Amino acid sequence: MITKKDVQYIAHLSRIHLAENEAESLTKNLEGILTYIEKLKKLDVADVKPTSHVLPLENVFREDVVRESLSQNDVMNMAVEKNKGSFKVPQVIE
C-alpha cells in the first residue's frame, strides 16, 4: 500500500511542499481512496480497448495560416514578475 515515502515522492513530482503532518494525513486519505479503487481489479479487462476520447472524432486540423499574436505589453501585464519584456524567475543554474 502507499507509504509516507511514496507520498513524499509524489509530492515532489507534483512540486508541492508538504509539511510532515500534511504528508501523514494525505497518506491516510490516499490509502483509503486507493483501497476503494482496488475494486477495478475485479474486472477482467484484458481484451478491452481503452477509451481516451469518448467521441469518435479524428483528424481535426488547423490550416497553416498566421493569426495575430498578443503584444509584449499585454503579455507582460499578466506577469507576476518581469524584466526587459520577459518573465523573471529565480536564477536557473545548469
Place this chain on the structure above:
Amino acid sequence: MKNYETVIGLEVHLQLNTKTKIFCGCANTFGQNANTLTCPICLGLPGTLPVFNKEVLKNGIRVGLALNCKINSFVKFDRKNYYYPDLPKAYQISQYDFPIAKDGYLPVQIDGQLKNIGITRAHMEEDAGKLIHDSEIKASLVDYNRTGTPLVEIVSEPDIRSPQEAYDYLTSLKLLMQYLDVSDCDMEKGSLRCDANISLRKEGAKEFGTKAEVKNLNSFKAVKSALEFEVGRQKKLLDSGERVVQETRLWDEAKQITLSMRSKEEAHDYRYFPEPDLVPFTVDQKVIDAARKALPEFPLAKSGRFIKEYGLSEYDADVLIQDKNLSQFFEDCIVNYNEPKKICNWISGALKQELNAKKINFPEAKLSVDHFISLIQKVDDGTVSNLAGKDVLKIMLDTHKDPNAIISNKGLAQVSDEGALENIIAEVVSENPQIVEQIKLGKESAIGFLVGQSMRKTQGKANPKIINQMLKRRILDV
C-alpha cells in the same frame, strides 16, 4: 590495454519551417523581440486548447519517408509532464507510443563506404521557450516566442561507431532535410539541435556499456569534439576499473570538456498519457503514397545520376550535391549549354568562392542561368580570359547585370590581336634578360613567368594562349 568499441546514438531536434506554430496561429519566425510572438494558446494560459497544424503532419510524414521509415497509420499525441520555466503548461505535447514514423535508416557516406544508420523513430512535438540567464539582475528571464515551434525529433539507433561517424551522420541528415525543405537546419539559430548518447564496450561484447547523455552541443564540430572527449573520459574510467555513471553531461565549448550536470539528477518520471485535448489522426495509405511520389530526388541519388548522366567525377558530383540549390542550378545550366564539366568547375570553383566571400546563400545571389552561361561561353570562346571572367562574375553578383554589358563597359574583352600585343611582348622580353636566357638554354617552363608578366601589363585582358605562342616565337623562334 583493452580495446573498446564506441557506441553512439543521436537525438536530433529539427524545427520545421511552417508558417505558424504547431498548435496555434502565431507566426513561426526567429529573432523577434521577447514575448511578441505569443498568444493565449502557446502561453499555455488556463482554458486554452491546442489545434494541430495540418502542415506539420505533412512534413512529419515527409521526414519519415525520407528516412526510409514506416509511417504509422494511427498517430496520436501524448503529454510529457515536467516542470521547467520555459515550458508554460508544465507539460510538453509530444508523441509517446504512436510516433509518426519508425524503423527507418539513413545511408551515410563513411570513409567512401555507404553505411545505413538505423532510425528508431521520428516524432512530432512542440518546442519550449527560451530561458536566458541574466547575471546583471542575478535572475533568469523567460521568452516564450519559441514555445510551440513545431519540432520533429529524429532518434537514431546506437549504430554510430565513432565521433567522425556522428559528424558524417549529422552532415547527411542535414543535407537530406534541406533537400526536403522542411527546416533550415541552422544550428546557430537552434533550428537543428543534437543530443548524443555515448557508451563504450569491450570489443566483441554484445551488451551495451553504461551511457552518458551529452547536451549543449552547438555545432557539428562540437558534437564531434564532445564525443571525442567522452571516448577518452570513459576509456580512462574503464581502464582504471571504475564505472561510467549514467548521467547527463554538458559540453563546455570554452574548456572543450563535458561536465556532469550539477543539478540533482531527477528520476525521469514524465507520466506520459494520451493528450485529451487533441483527437487522434489517421494517415491514409493514399496520403502516404502521394507524399512519397512528391518527394524530391535525394542527395545520394542525385550524385549517382550526375556521375552517370554527365560524366562527372565522384568528387565533383559530391561537391555539387552539397547544396540543393546549386545542384539544381547546375542542371538548369546544362539544358542550355551542354558542358557539364566546365559548368561544374565554374560552380564549385569561382561561384562558390564568391558566395563564401560575400557570406551569402546561392538564392540570395539571384544569379540567372542565362547570365551565368553566357559568361562561361565568353570565357570558352576566348572573348575574356579565365581570370577576367572571375572578375566579371564578381560584378555580376553585385549588380545582377548581363556579363556582356560588363565586359564591354569595363573593357575586359581579351586582346587576341597580335599587333596590339607586339609592344608588350617586346617590353617583357627586354625587361627579363636572365629569364629569356634560361628559356633559350632549354628551361621552357620559365616561359610561364613571362606570360604572367605580360598578362599583368594588359590587366588580364590578353589571351594567355596567344601570349605564350608569341613569346615562344620571339625567344625560340618557333
Place this chain on the structure above:
Amino acid sequence: MKLNELTAHEALAAFKAKTTTPKALLETVKNAINRTEKKVNAFAHLDEIPYNSKEDAKAPIPIAIKDNICIKDYPTTCASHILKNFKPLYDATVISKLRESGANFLGHSNMDEFAFGSSTETSHFGPTKNPWNLDCVPGGSSGGSAAAVAANETIWALGSDTGGSIRQPASFCGVVGLKPTYGLVSRYGLIAFASSLDQIGPFTKDVEDCALLLNLIAGHDEYDSTSAKIEIPDYTKSLINDAKGLKIAIPKEYFIEGISPDVKASVDEAIALLKKKGATFTEISMPHTEYAVATYYILATAEASSNLARFDGIQYGLRSLPKEQRKTSLIDLYEETRNQGFGQEAKRRIMLGTYSLSAGYYDAYYLRAQKVRTLIKKDFDDAFKQFDAIITPTSPTTAFKIGEKTSNPLSMYLSDIYTISANLAGIPAVSIPCGFSKDNLPIGLQIMTKPFDEQMLFRTAYSYEQNTDWHKKRVNL
C-alpha cells in the same frame, strides 16, 4: 412576481411587451444580489462589468458565470488562491457567444476550488449556502451558479460538469441543470479540470430556459479540437409536452443502498406521472455502474494533475517563496507556490492523479480505468439501442449539512455516484426538480439520452415538468 424571479423566457416576453427593459431587469437582479449575497455567498467575484448595450440582442439577460470560465480582463480564479488576481487575456468561446447575444455578466459565481468537490466548501472564498436551507451545502462544484439561480440573484447561469458538477447542485438547489453531450459546447476558455470529461452547461429555472440557453452556447468551435462538427438544432423546438410512446429505462443499480427514502419516493412519483402520460418504463441492468466512481477518480485526477501543473508561479497568479530562506531556488518557488496556492482537496487530487500516472502504476490504474470506461460506455450504448432515455435520481440524497462530509473525502466522492457515468460515457444528462424532502429540500430527477440527442432530453424533461409545479417554487430569503 418580482423581476428577478422571472425566467428568461418570461423576461424576453416582457421586453417584447415593453412591460420592462433589460436595464431594469439587470438593476433588479443586482439589487437582489446586494440584499441576499451576504447570506448565500454565491459569487466569487462581483467586480462591475460595463453594460452590454448590443442592439437587437437576442437575449439581453443577466447571467452568472462559474469562476472557471474565462472572461477577458475579469478576475477568473477557479475559487483558488493560486490564481489570485488572475485576469485572462481572452474570452472563452461561450463568453464571446453570450456577449453577442447581449448577455450581461453579473460576475463569477463561487465553486469548489478547481471544481474539486461536491459541496462548494473547498472554495478559497468560503462556502456557498443552499438558499433553501442556509445550513446546507448547495452541492458542487458549481454550487455558486446553482445557488445564484435558486436565490434569484441571477436569471440563469453557466456551470461546468466533470462528474456531476452541474446536475448535483441543480438537484440540491431545485433548479434545472444540464450537462450537454461531450463536444456540443466548446471547452475553449473553460479552465480544465479533466479535459476528457468537462462540459459547460446551463443552470436555469425551467426546462424552456435550459433549451434557450443551450441554443446560445452550443456549436462547433475551431479552437476546440474535441468540439463536434454537427448542425445545432433549435432546442426550443423540442419543448414538446408529450410523453406518449417514450421508451424509458430505469437502471436497477441506481436504486440500491444509500438512496434516501424521500428521494426514492419522489423519483417513483415522477416515473408514475410519466407513465400516466404515456411513457413506458423498463427496469434494466447496467452492470458496470458500481465501477464508475473508481474509474472517474483515476481518470479525472490524472488529467487534473497535468492540467493544474501550469499553476506554478512562473507566469501569473500567485508566486510564493519560503520565508526562512535567504536565497530562493526555482524548486522552492514551485513547491512553496503550490503548497500555499492549493487547498487540501486540490492537493489530494493532484497527488492521486500524479500517483496513478507515475512510473510503474500507469497500467494498473490509468490504463485499466480507461478500459473500464469503455465498459461503462458500452452499458449506455446497449441501453440506448432499445430506449429513448434513462431516468434515475440525480443524487442519492438531498443537500447535506455544511461540514458533514469534509473530513471524509471518499464519502464526498460517493455523493456523485449517479452523475459520474454520464461524463464517462460522454452523454447528455439533465437534472430537473421533482419534489421536496420532508425537511423541505429540493430533489432532482436525472434524465439521460444518447449522445447529441438533447432534443429527446428536452422533450422528456418538458413532458414531466409541464405537468408539475416544482419549477415554479421560489425561495424566500
